[in-house]
Amino acid sequence: MVSYEVKREKFKKIAGNRVETILQKIETLGNCSNRRYYEYKEDEINLIFNTIEKRLKETKALFKFNKKERFSL
Numbered sequence: 377m378v379s380y381e382v383k384r385e386k387f388k389k390i391a392g393n394r395v396e397t398i399l400q401k402i403e404t405l406g407n408c409s410n411r412r413y414y415e416y417k418e419d420e421i422n423l424i425f426n427t428i429e430k431r432l433k434e435t436k437a438l439f440k441f442n443k444k445e446r447f448s449l
Contacts, residue, residue, distance in 0.1 A: 405424075408414050 410415070
């Protein structure tokens with residue numbers, strides 16, 4: 377069985393790398409806001425960010441509700 381400390385270190389390393397990748401991609405998306413190079417409508421921007429927010433909430437829920445609850449009377 378893998379120890380708690382090994383699992384923690386593995387989580388910190390992998391999660392840290394994945395968060396950094398996501399943040400870089402968000403910055404890249406922000407580059408699309410330059411109207412000098414791109415044309416977009418307000419409803420398109422709303423769709424983009426509503427979709428991102430929905431997926432973020434779904435992913436956060438995985439962490440919140442991924443705990444098994446014990447039965448008790």
